[in-house]
Amino acid sequence: MTDAILSCSGISMDFGGVKAVDDFNAVIGKGETVGIIGPNGAGKTTIFNVFSRIYIQTAGTLAFNGESVDHVDQVGMARRGLSRTFQNIRLFSGLTVLDNVKVPLDYKGEYTMAEAVFHLPRRNRMEKAVAEKAMQTLELLDLAKYADSSATALPYGLQRRVEIARALVSEPKLLMLDEPAAGLNPEEVLQLVDFLKEIKSKFEGIALLVIEHRMDLIMNLCEFLYVQNFGRTIAKGTPAEIQEDDAVLAAYLGEENI
Amino acid sequence: MNSYQLGLIMNSCISVIQVMGVFIITSLAGMFSLGQASFMAISAYFTFILARSLDLPIILTAIVGLGISALCAFIIAIPTLKLRKDYFALITMGFGEMISAIVVMCEKYTNGSIGYSRIPKVEHIFWLILAITAFVVYFAWALKRSRFGRMCIALKTDETAAKSFGIDTYRLKIKVFIIASCISGLAGILYGLKNRVITPDGFSWNLSAEMQIFLFFGGTNSLTGAVLSAFLLKLLPEMFRSLELFGQSLQVYRTAFYCVLILLVINFRPNGILGEKEFSITTVRRWVSRLLGRKKAEGGQDD
């Protein structure tokens, strides 16, 4: 399948007897927005960790952009164009907001250590380009005024946004967001939805995979949903279909709906 | 300045170079090496023995000496840096002890524990050491401000996150360790040129630990803090050498003094004196103006 950016079949992840993910199958098309929902401990984050190769699945196969990536490690996956945020914010504490956002561009920096040390022209040119690009991304997220603040000193909501900026700056083919709305107030959630839609128009062909608890966000944003419970997919379909699904209503949307 | 005072300054400069080596390993890349003194030994012994036995200029053999330090660092790094951080600290410490033992064993070349003293005299050693110190500090500063510095700090704070942004942390760590070991080697060669004698004891575990203490004292992520503390903590105990306490030179209490210092720092400033901050003209100006402001306020009270 050439128009899928990521596809997996039969993915399972065992942690010494705990089946965190059990036989997960998914296809994410280029430019698509897909959501994963499910209660706590359903294995959502584990799916992300397998996709980004922090964990290597215990069964199943994974393909990215038409290429099998079962043998690829975390670094290789990032370099192929998969980028993510973390549920428990993981900004680099010794760096400013701007430097945090520069980091994903650094591995492909073209200047050598000697050029870096002697401040040769190419180093200065590259550094300027990287700073500009990082700054543009910060502006996109309305973070420009925090560029020189220490990243981990910012309030929680802003840190989440910096995480998104950092994941976006390398212009990934697939951007994975792990509970981007956690800890945000309703107004901020609306902003986030608008912003994510803006990303889709600005970065042509970017696919989004979003884990979320907030139904307003997921229903507004996603074209397709996977509903996970105890590691298994209990339903999949468009948001409208999912809202009608009895199994989902029972397992996830809460008893009060029934 | 008399030659004793020049000597003290040279010692402090060499201490700064040593600490720049561990700064790059620990403050930038978050690794902990307890064997950097052994790289001083490797470079120094190779440089001086080769210069003597092959009758080559020091500048040439120094390059070979540094190259051998780099090679050793590479060989240790390949298997060790795949393991957890604490293993790296252990292995470097073991490596340090091994090098000391080898120096003693190869008595035929190194003159064993008596020390090797066939070291040629170099003109303008003071200025040479000063210039190289300035260069090494500049090197560390430029490195910190480059993409390599950023990648290192990312690696230090969160290796998994760093990897998920495409940073090949394993290779980065190897690179960093090799560079730092060359800097340590450079300190070793200068130490030999200055003292005109090198002994295995001079490069013992104590020295490796001392570097880490100086670094830690100055600030866990502050280059200027590291430079200042490396210079001053080396210098101050020497200045008190003539003072006596309980009938013994204060110098004897140096280790105890360091320990108290470290305990105080851990308690009151867990990130070192300067922490993450850099010491700059603006900071100094701010301090001075604050101090003057306070003086003025006090003066006002007197009136």
Ligand SMILES: Nc1ncnc2c1ncn2[C@@H]1O[C@H](COP(=O)(O)OP(=O)(O)OP(=O)(O)O)[C@@H](O)[C@H]1O
């Ligand atoms: N490294 C690990 N070792 C052992 N068990 C793990 C590990 N990672 C996850 N698990 C287990 O796998 C299950 C799924 O965890 P996961 O974090 O993927 O859930 P989640 O759907 O993201 O939940 P939440 O909504 O709380 O974020 C949990 O039971 C968890 O305890």
Ligand SMILES: [Mg+2]
């Ligand atoms: Mg989770």
